[in-house]
Amino acid sequence: xxxxxxxxxxxxxxxxxxxxxxxxxxxxxxxxxxxxxxxxxxxxxxxxxxxxxxxxxxxxxxxxxxxxxxxxxxxxxxxxxxxxxxxxxxxxxxxxxxxxxxxxxxxxxxxxxxxxxxxxxxxxxxxxxxxxxxxxxxxxxxxxxxxxxxxxxxxxxxxxxxxxxxxxxxxxxxxxxxxxxxxxxxxxxxxxxxxxxxxxxxxxxxxxx
Amino acid sequence: xxxxxxxxxxxxxxxxxxxxxxxxxxxxxxxxxxxxxxxxxxxxxxxxxxxxxxxxxxxxxxxxxxxxxxxxxxxxxxxxxxxxxxxxxxxxxxxxxxxxxxxxxxxxxxxxxxxxxxxxxxxxxxxxxxxxxxxxxxxxxxxxxxxxxxxxxxxxxxxxxxxxxxxxxxxxxxxxxxxxxxxxxxxxxxxxxxxxxxxxxxxxxxxxx
Numbered sequence: 001x002x003x004x005x006x007x008x009x010x011x012x013x014x015x016x017x018x019x020x021x022x023x024x025x026x027x028x029x030x031x032x033x034x035x036x037x038x039x040x041x042x043x044x045x046x047x048x049x050x051x052x053x054x055x056x057x058x059x060x061x062x063x064x065x066x067x068x069x070x071x072x073x074x075x076x077x078x079x080x081x082x083x084x085x086x087x088x089x090x091x092x093x094x095x096x097x098x099x100x101x102x103x104x105x106x107x108x109x110x111x112x113x114x115x116x117x118x119x120x121x122x123x124x125x126x127x128x129x130x131x132x133x134x135x136x137x138x139x140x141x142x143x144x145x146x147x148x149x150x151x152x153x154x155x156x157x158x159x160x161x162x163x164x165x166x167x168x169x170x171x172x173x174x175x176x177x178x179x180x181x182x183x184x185x186x187x188x189x190x191x192x193x194x195x196x197x198x199x200x201x202x203x204x205x206x207x208x209x
Numbered sequence: 210x211x212x213x214x215x216x217x218x219x220x221x222x223x224x225x226x227x228x229x230x231x232x233x234x235x236x237x238x239x240x241x242x243x244x245x246x247x248x249x250x251x252x253x254x255x256x257x258x259x260x261x262x263x264x265x266x267x268x269x270x271x272x273x274x275x276x277x278x279x280x281x282x283x284x285x286x287x288x289x290x291x292x293x294x295x296x297x298x299x300x301x302x303x304x305x306x307x308x309x310x311x312x313x314x315x316x317x318x319x320x321x322x323x324x325x326x327x328x329x330x331x332x333x334x335x336x337x338x339x340x341x342x343x344x345x346x347x348x349x350x351x352x353x354x355x356x357x358x359x360x361x362x363x364x365x366x367x368x369x370x371x372x373x374x375x376x377x378x379x380x381x382x383x384x385x386x387x388x389x390x391x392x393x394x395x396x397x398x399x400x401x402x403x404x405x406x407x408x409x410x411x412x413x414x415x416x417x418x
Contacts, residue, residue: 050265050279051416057285058314059330061418062386 274414276307280323294329294397308411332392345369365398
């Protein structure tokens with residue numbers, strides 16, 4: 001009975017001491033982690049978020065941006081191309097050399113590959129119709145070679161001077177490796193780790209022998 | 210048990226000592242010397258520049274669109290109007306130049322070594338001619354470029370994609386949109402043209418509010 005009480009007292013004393021130490025050592029932790037000089041900074045500035053700062057200077061979101069009148073008029077007008085230029089862009093010519101266009105009958109039957117509707121960049125009917133001498137799609141976006149390989153325009157090539165959207169946006173590689181890559185690296189390390197002692201053991205054995 | 214108690218006491222004593230040290234440390238402004246050392250650690254905001262706190266820098270890296278951690282922003286204490294821009298690279302050392310375009314806020318910001326040196330209200334692509342999102346290096350620069358596609362002057366062009374998306378000077382006004390390019394005030398475009406080199410990275414993002 002008496003022994004248990006002493007133990008409890010001891011425990012209580014230790015707990016109290018630990019609490020005291022925790023409270024007393026708090027400034028040490030703050031000064032070592034906070035650097036000391038930042039302690040006097042006001043908290044108001046940290047409260048303001050960076051995005052809020054940028055939003056405050058913004059004229060706001062655009063509600064409906066319309067293409068400028070002058071440009072639309074120019075875009076609608078048929079363009080007069082320079083005669084020296086080839087009727088098809090170089091990339092399209094290359095594609096035609098590599099994959100010769102199928103006969104005209106095949107084009108009618110096989111529907112051309114169209115971009116998924118989610119991208120919403122170019123309107124497929126407008127692309128295929130390709131108003132004679134009119135303005136090309138000119139869609140800026142993740143490039144899809146429309147009308148390059150499978151479906152040559154009916155008018156004999158796209159209008160001169162207008163390049164189709166062919167360039168793709170370069171894929172952004174992540175700094176973090178894929179889980180598979182990471183696992184392969186770990187596996188490699190494990191193999192090296194397991195091979196090293198084995199080799200050493202074998203060398204020792206051969207030396208003894 | 211004894212050793213535990215001794216360790217706790219030692220930690221507590223250390224904490225108390227640190228607290229003492231923290232109290233006795235002179236506050237900034239007590240003497241010129243302390244002010245200069247404080248400046249070395251925490252840059253003080255100036256009339257033209259707001260230095261970001263670590264929290265704001267972390268927010269920037271999390272939000273995306275910042276190719277490198279921003280360190281300071283220009284002080285723009287107003288809502289910018291269409292055609293407005295700010296440019297101030299005083300005291301900003303040489304460094305890698307990055308451009309960030311946010312389509313939601315319609316703002317373009319230029320950073321040199323993490324310090325913002327310019328910002329402007331930008332135009333972007335109309336709904337049918339969307340500006341692509343992503344990271345693009347500047348492919349080509351043209352001071353007096355004239356678009357062959359639209360037969361329109363595009364002064365101080367910084368081309369971003371092979372299909373013609375670029376940052377260029379234009380008449381930035383309410384209700385206007387581009388064919389996918391990013392339009393900035395021509396005076397701003399001139400400064401941008403001089404501050405950038407081919408290969409500098411441009412991030413086009415659409416942040417969420």
